[in-house]
Amino acid sequence: MADTPTRLEDAHALSPDYYSGDSWHRFDQRHILAAGWQIVGPSAQVANSGDHIVREIGGKPILIVRNTQGKLNGFYNVCRHRAGPIALCDGTGAKRLRCAYHGWIYDLDGQLKVTPQMDRAEGFDISGIRLAPIEVAEWSGMVFARAGEGPDFADIRADLDRVAPPDCLDGMVYHHTRIYEVDANWKTYVDNYLEGYHVPVVHAGLNALIEYDVYDIALTQWASVQSSPMTDPDLYGTGEARYVFLYPNTMLNILPGRVQTNRVVAISDRKCVVEFSFYYRPGEEAKADRDDAFSEEVQDEDRMICERVQQGLESGSYTPGRLSPSQESAVWHFQNLLRRAYAAAETRD
Structure with a gap:
């Protein structure tokens, strides 16, 4: 029986059943990922x-x-x-x-x-x-596509305009793309992206750059944004970091002088790849090598923890734990969208 959507105040994480197995992988591919604007x-x-x-x-x-x-x-x-x-x-x-x-x-x-x-x-x-x-x-210099039925792009665009400045990519120039392989379900990677709760524990370098105490999360129908002041005159400069997620598998990291986009591609029920692209304002691309090295460090840490979490989800010992209302509201939002998709499939069946 599918999980039912929950209130944030008494929310539990999604059942581990959805994070492995070829049948759920095929369902996600057809009904969630193919149908989602990305x-x-x-x-x-x-x-x-x-x-x-x-x-x-x-x-x-x-x-x-x-x-x-x-x-x-x-x-x-x-x-x-x-x-x-x-x-x-x-x-x-x-x-x-x-x-x-x-x-x-x-x-x-x-x-x-x-x-x-x-x-x-x-x-x-x-x-x-x-x-x-x-x-x-097209939106803000980016090409979006989908290969299934879902919400109109006008609805998606309205949500993006609420969580990301429509001109966030103005003047930005594409620099390069890295492909990261992660031995975990695509949802495990997305769950991890959607909260800063783990940052002080997993990402010592990143934690030193953001003000975790004033970390803020906002939600729309199809998107969410995590934001925090960032003070790092040496690499990123001073300004705001905005981590935007668009359901089901797209991210935009809007940082001073640059934007990074991520698209999570499901390969199997236990493997995904992340297409990680870098964009810079003219003059900022001189920092690309150091930026890339720092991103590699953070991605290695995320890969490590996601792969361990995937093992935990498949261990047979895990039952869904409670979510933090203050730190995991974007996880709750994403997982409720999944719950609705899974429940609709069960109703059809």
Whole structure:
């Protein structure tokens, strides 16, 4: 029986049953991750006609490309012939989309144009054959996409505007991306991101940079933000750190002079990867090497604790503990959204 949503004041953590097992992994991929709006890259990566990026959303291969009129198109990266990949990697300036399996060619709007060796196929009409579309949108210089049904992007955008300054990426320039592998369920990683409760215990270096005593958490329908003053004139400067989460798997770390975006991708019930991208205001990129080293330190600490927590969740000895109303309200918010999704599935079944 699915957990039911709880009040913050008497909340328990989500049942460990949801953190392992192939059936829950498949459910999460199809009904939560594929259906959730998420950052897949900066708009600058698809700024010009034919520029394209290749990603995976909820286990589904996707392709996003800018057409000749400047419109952003999203498709499943799946040829209509025999399911071959249209593109194998990110690229720039493509004039057309050519399947990497048998060479079928589509225009940048997904319409099939050329089909080699199909002249003897009777009644074969390519005019009605197009790549299957997915939804795409742009916000503050970022490309968002989803490959399932869920809330409209207008609702997501309204929530983002409440927790993150709409101009937070203005003037920011993409610098690089790191991929972190974590031997834990994707939800274990998200749970960890959503609270600063562990920072004084796990992250000595990070704890020295933020004012944990004035850590604040705010919630909207689909998003949350953790914020704290940050004083570090040497690396980050002085200002506010804002850790924004967008359900189900996207994060924006808004820091003085820079922004980091994270997307958590579920690989299996016990493994996820985190796409961690760095953006800087001009002049701040000189700190990128030290910034990257510090981020690596924090991620190593998070990886360690998430992997140990995953072991604990699967130990058979754990029953859900109480949540701290002051420190774990964003965890409660995320887990209640999951509870509703799981309960809806149980009702359907």
